[in-house]
Amino acid sequence: MILALALALSGPAGADTVRLVVVGDIMLDDGPGRLISRGGDPLAAFAPLLQDADYTIGNLECPVATQGRPLDSKIYSFRASPRVLPLLKGRFDALAVANNHSGDYGQAAFLETLDHLAGQGIAAFGGGRNLHEAHRPLWIDRRGLRIAMLGYNEFKPRSFEAGAQWPGVAWSEDSQVVADIRAARAAGADLVIPFMHWGWEREGQPSERQRQLARTMIDAGADLVIGGHPHVTQGAEYYRGKLIVYSLGNFVFDGFEAPAERTGWLLRLTLDKDGVVAWETRAARMDQDGSPQPQPGVLTPCGKSGEATIQECVNP
Template identity: 60%
Template sequence: MMSRSACSWISGLMVFMGLALNTHASPTVSLVFAGDTVLDDTAGELIAQGGDPFAPFATYLKTADIRIANLECVVSTLGQAGDKVYTFKAHPRVLPVVKKHFDAVALANNHSGDFGPDAFADMLQLIAQAGLQQVGGGMNLKQAHTPLVFQRQGLRIAVLSYNEFHPRSFEAGHDTPGVAWSEDQQVVADIRAARQQHQADLVIPIMHWGWENERQANPRQRFLAQRMIEAGADAVIGGHPHVTQDIAIYKGKPIVFSVGNFVMKETDNA
């Protein structure tokens, strides 16, 4: 099997990463992973007025082959807020602005279900209509766990997305919408399937995990990250703590435990 190599750097908002197969004249694919992105309040108001909260980063974003943001809010006009301290819902008008800068959004987080299954299903449709792709969400379990596969520079790159924020909630069922839950055996199986069934050259899981405001990854994050790499992941990208965490290299593969926030009010810390 061909080996793979990676290099990355973190800005506190986004991770810029270059991945390549360790072969002669192998192409390098550049990827950007943007952190927690909430577009319901200040950012949403800016978009409603014709502004663009991503404009300061446009130069960096347009240079990457693949650009993915963790969309940590519902995008819909449907549904009622769940019984939670923090709920986030953005207007569908934000999606064309997201599309301008990103290829896809990750949905496996603890806010995609804030306004119930109808709003979530509506969001899936709106994302598709906007020309965006998504990973980690679906109308059923199979869809939520299906990798998003990009073809860039002659390589097939598979991305997966999982939520591990407890209590376990809004998990996709066999015939019900929701997000992909991080269950170790399933995650390992998904990574292997991405390589074998989807013929991916590179596999990258995006994890919504860890403890808020903690600068160091906890033992659970470290254990699962290593297990994912042992299963065949080429890099692991994390989010949810709302701060950046440490970066590790395991078996030559980068683990970015938390990218931190990207577009989010300081008070939206949930």
């Protein structure tokens, strides 16, 4: 059964737990880019929530570069100016680059993006200078808890995929994903969390492919699965007591008119060595510039599987 996510503001994480905040697609070209060029800040309204965490992660849905040219094969190609970087610094500890827009301006722009993020002290994962780097986990060490985040894309074009000797993103090949999860566990991860770029755009429910892959990853040892890409939220469910959040939707993105496409989730997780202790969301409604605005309301946060009723988890 798919559950809608709850939203809440709770107290700080305990001494033996870690608070992780994750948001969906961050696209800083077009409307958000024009706002930044005017001196605006599309992340301002959410800054307190982004900073109220031990570690904050988002999906960077565009290269940040000055070089390259858009691919002829794509309808939409994005490239943000490096002027956006100071707005990301201090708000995000890491950004996933495993998506279908990281390679919009070619390999040189992708590599420039990695360099810019590193220069701001922001880790990039789900992509790299070669296949090995692209599949390397993002290691999060906080309060004695060691978390491995893995990022994958499975939405075309596959030409963005990294190779043995060329840069790109980690492609979601089932056998490789399973191997990466097992390798992270063997390397000492207390928790393994895949962050997926998957599903069909504008579909409010996960596809059978998403459900199948989520279960495959949990069977392989993942403790939690988080997804994005469809431009809408897709609810959540438990499998074998493990939480699956299928899509966080958009976070910073313009060009959408339907309310569902202009609404995303900030997901906040409280984690310990056994997995998810509690989870909650804050709804984000994008304005005409593509900037997220927090929506009011506080509901009961959801706990581990079976600890909250469906009614308590419903976000009206």
